[in-house]
Amino acid sequence: MSYAREAHRLRSGHVHPLIIGAACAGLLDDQEAAKDLLGRLKSLVPDISRVSVEATSAFVRAEDRARLIEGLARAGLE
DSSP, X not given: OHHHHHHXXXXXXXXXXXXXXXXXXXXXXXXXXXXXXXXHHHHHOTTOOHHHHHHHOOOOSHHHHHHHHHHHHHHTOO
């Protein structure tokens, strides 16, 4: 999660660090960080959803995509 935050700091208009960071926060059950990261993510992409992330994910392996989506669900992304 710290690397995702640093990547976001360096490229604040890039959504991928926020997606990864929010998923990490969800998997770590850090709801404060999840809320912050999802808020930042939704300010860039207001209509983002787990379905849209899964459909456009660069992860090749289905289990990697599933873990990403699980983290986002735990973070509170609909």
